[in-house]
Amino acid sequence: MNKILIALATTLFLTGCSKDETPSEVVLPEVTFDEPTNGFTIDKMQWFHLQPKLKNPDNVTYTWLLNGKIIATTLDLMYVFAQAGTYKIDFRVKNNSGEIFKKITVNVNEKTYLNGVKNVFEFFPAPGQFTNALPEATVKDTDETMRKKAETTLTTGSLVSLGGFGGYIVMGFDHTIINKEGNDFIVLGNAFSNWAEPGIIMVSSDVNNNGKADDEWYEIAGSEHNKPTTIKNYELTYYQPKSEPENPSEPNYIRWTDNQGQTGYISKNAYHSNPFYPTWKGTSITLKGTFLKANLFDKSGTGTYWVNPAYDWGYADNWSNTDEKAQIDINWSVDKKGNPVKLQGINFIKVYNSNRAEGGWLGEVSTEVSGFKDLNL
Template sequence: MKKILLALSVILLLSGCYKDDINDLKNDVNGLKERMAQYENLLDVLNKRLYVTSYETKDGSYVITMSDGTKLAVRNTSSFIKIGENGNWWIDGVDTGNAAKGATGATGEAPKIAIGKNGNWIINDVDTGVSASGQKGKDAADIISVSLTEGIMTFTFADGRTISIVASPPDIALTVPSGGFSVDKMQWFSLQPKLTNASGATYKWLVNNEEVSATIDLFSVFATAGTYNVEFKAKNGVGENTKAFTVTVNEKTYVNGIKQIFDFFPAPGQFTNELPAATATDTDETMLQKAEKNLTTGSMVSLGGFGGYVVMGFDHTIINKEGNDFVVLGNAFANWAEPGIVMVSYDANNNGKADDEWYEIAGSEHNKETTIKNYEITYYKPETEPANPSEPNYIKWTDNQGQTGFVSKNAFHKHTFYPLWKGTTVTFKGTFLKSNIYDKSTNGTNWANPAYDWGYVDNWANTDVKGQIDISWAVNSKGESVKLKGINFIKVYNSNRAEGGWLGEVSTEVSGFKDLNL
């Protein structure tokens, strides 16, 4: 019996040893697979011509992010070698005291890294005096070091093989004229630098050490003449590069008023075809010229009923400064406002045309429950002019709210109210504001249309501060506030569909413009 028990014990012991050997072998195989996978992943990076954008130590590994977003994990038992800020070789955070040749950050040649016979790290055939005891004796497929220098990240294997991948800060290509750039004040200054190794990079533009933009391109404007120091910084997880230069801003004299009219389209109204005067032979182009003449010579234009508009431009950028920035002139007076909504735009594509995104100045009525966004109205040209000079059912209209009605004829204006140069229907879209108009007399003899609180044209007297506009009130099509540095174009359209008895319809008038910062 004792012999049997002894034999069983030996068998169990041998069986346990066998299992341990099998487990060790499995672990070795798995470890080898992992190391070979690292090698294959690095080769794949080379084949795809990717580059390193960042690296960090995480959960016992160096996590290296490539330009396509993929991440490689290298066990941080490998040593990390780089050039420190003092120009010396640093190994695992320790200064070797040995100077490195060449400047870090510039793409160059990878260093030659090996473990010497004495067990020290050898870099470019120079003994660093730092022991590599933690790496000596590793398997051939093991990565013994990861180095970052001269814009190259190099992975060195125990058998001497190396794989090198570009790992540099974003490279900035920007041609700067001799003596720097030059621009007139209150004109857009734009730059589009070309970058490489910029995947995942962040950007910063500084003017006289003050950040003005965090985008890759610069689109800015200078309010005053002078010389400005400009820096562009591009940074990724590897490092940062900077391009510095000067911008000379020249003095310039501008007209404080309207320079050009880009579009003029009044809705039907009692002053349509009068301000400016129109004939049956006029066209969009000739009416545009007439409107421009009126608004550049001290006269005015009428925008007719709801939606009628005018688009104006200037010889300089209206800069968004602290406080109110401009006023569009009208002819409002006490208890009679004909408020027009203001839209603003800047010349983003730099072509001098009003074809960029528009932003609405969100005045005091913008968020009220009675305000209708995306309102649309269509007017229909009458087949004949009415015999009754005060015909109430004169020009038919329908809207997208399911309503229909008429623009009334006014005995004081015997001409046609429908724009002579337009087709049989005209449609306008915009934000509809509930009018404040009411009959003070209760018998139709005395009408009033009190002004809105702020933010509109032809709403308060031209000299009243409540008629001034702050560009910072601008919102996008989603109603979100936007930060505009300046604007180049303004559109004004009538916000009301209302009539005041014998006074006729509420029709916004525009008579000029003033830049409050000029």
């Protein structure tokens, strides 16, 4: 009897050990996607999106390779080809059970693109001496009619004014601006020697592939980005005046307050009779962004010669369009926390005025945008 009990106990013990210690079976992942007979076809400088279907996704790693170089480590592939041709891409999926390999063909067509702005998605100027004038606005205008006017202005070779701090424009293009080695693009303005009106540049990629500027934005971190005088998350609220002043040089024209506890006024400039507050907006507007301390000063000491020297690099309407220091590298992009990001390419650009400054009779420092140039075309 004791021998039987011992044998039974031993059997139960061994059975328990086997159940606890034997690893669960790991199943090889299954990957499928619908590839056309002759491979995928896309135009150059357009995003190639591929979303494979996956079974058994536990503890899986992904590797996409082009010419032996890793181009992605996610299940979905998002890639842009700079040149036409036929490309072979290797896709490797691996877990503890093993690794599977798939090879796809991508045929990339040649395509000619516009080297300039195709679309304006938003136009929202802050109060300024050229607001309601560049482009012209009336009391009948709306956000949509002004967007169209700004789009027509930039696609026909003229310029728009963004007014004072925070005024912005969002632009789109007919192709992806690819992040190549070196500088990639210029936002055209009208800066000249000793008079810069720097605008901060934001960039975004069409990750969701819907053609709209609704994906995450990244700031081009220029030379002033980490200076102690720079204020992140700055907010400025402008208040519409009840009427236009009789004094053509009224100093207390448009009141403003900010989130730093400061308040002040935009002066009326006698050289511009148009209303400075955007006529199609409400009684107050709040604009947000990174505030940069202007280099503005009165060189004459008598108020007759104001200068605003350019920042070193990284902004719109900062250096003349022909100066290499006006060029922007997509690799200067940072996220909301200030961390550098590596973008393959971008599809949308936002520019907003970074300064709140007035230069006497010259009026406020107001960023202007006159177009765009892709340095890779």
